[in-house]
Amino acid sequence: MPGGRLTLEDRRRIAGWLADGLGYAEIGRRLGRPTSTVSREVARNSASGEYRPAHAQEAAGHRARRRRRASGGEPPEVVRGFVAEFAALLAATGLPRMTARVFTCLLTAEGGGLTSADLVRLLRVSPASVSKSIGALEAMDLVARRPDPGGRRERYRIDDDVWLRAWQADTGAHGRLAVAAQQGSELFGPDTAAGARLARMGRFFGGLSEQMSGSTVAEAAGYDALTVVAALGHAGRPLTPDELAAALGWPGERARAALEAIRQRPALADPFALRDGESGTVVLTPRPDRLSPVQRAALEKRSAGLA
Known part of the structure; x- marks a missing residue:
């Protein structure tokens, strides 16, 4: 009816009148709707210049369901059960229950x-509890604030890249731990108990950082670092950065950048x-920490015997 929501029949009539070449104003007059309603309907539901009434009807139904859910309908029991179970799992990792x-x-x-207000209603808790939890999540960069288009309140949401940002924050901390632990191992010596423990710690966090960053083989510096390791191993002798660059056919800055990448992330060259x-x-x-003193001694003895 005029003023109500468009029906599938209305949408089919719009498609037919568009095919006849009628303008939005004339279609609106025939439907008893504002011209803006027709123009918005066609713009929202056209693909490759063609208005599709069946698709428009389906999309409208989906939007209506989303509005009903957001406007206050209680979630079904199965959803409430999932929320409770998932929240309990997160709480078990150390996150406060609320x-x-x-x-x-x-x-x-x-x-x-x-x-x-939505959170207060869904969780049946006080506004103060929600506010405190939102503050904690914002401090961890897990939640973003957005203005509410329909009012003066703010809406809270989890952005699509939240996991990437949290992942990168952890990766940076793990990388710094790996470098510091490796430096400590060299300070105490790999044959000491403290040096061995620090070396194991450095290897663990170095490998974790590389796996979490997902960038070792994606970054140009990562590729170049592995090439530098292979070049030094093939040469079998020490080389200057300029000698490396000349042998590889690279600019000097590229070789130095690859060497710096290894110094910043020793796991790139592991086990060297x-x-x-x-x-x-x-x-x-x-790397001396890859082998125990006994293992190194056994290999040296075997090499001497072969010689």
């Missing part, structure tokens, strides 16, 4: 997110390590 419940509600919300040699050369050596 913060975990708020986070899970936002995680399972539609794209527009939820207001503070770089150290500074004489006259500005770079020396490739096996």
Whole structure:
């Protein structure tokens, strides 16, 4: 009826009149609707210049369901059960229980997110509890605030890249731990108990950082770092950065950037390590912490026997 929602029949009539070449104003007059309603309907539901009434009807139904869910309908029992179970799992990792419940509600919300009032209603808790949990999630950069298009309130939502940002924050911390632990191992010596423990810690966090970053083989510096390791191993002797660059056919800056990448992320060269040699050369050596003193002694003895 005029003023109500467009029906499938209305949409089919619009498609027919468009095919006859009628303008939006004339179609609106025949339907008893404003011209803007027709123009918005056609713009929203056209593909490749063609208005599709069946697709428009389906999309309208989907939007209506989303509005009903966001406007206050209680979630079904199965959804409430999932939210409770998932929040409990998050709480078991150390996240405060209420913060975990708020986070899970936002995680399972539609794209527009939820207001503070929505969270209070869904969780049946006080506004103060929601506010405290939102503050904790914002401090961890897990939740973003957005203005509510339909009012003066703010909406809270979880952006699509939230996991990437949280992942990168952890990756940076793990990488710094790996470098510091490796430096500590070299300070105490790989044959000491402290040095061995620090070396194991450095290997663990170095490998974790590389796996989490997902960038070792994607970055140009990562590729170049592996090429430098292979070049030094093939040469079998120390080389300066300029000698490396000349042998590889690279600009000098590219070779130096690859060497710096290895110094910043030692796991790139694992199971080898770089150290500074004489006259500005770079020396490739096996990492001493990869083998125990007994293993190294056995290999040296075997090599001497073969010689």
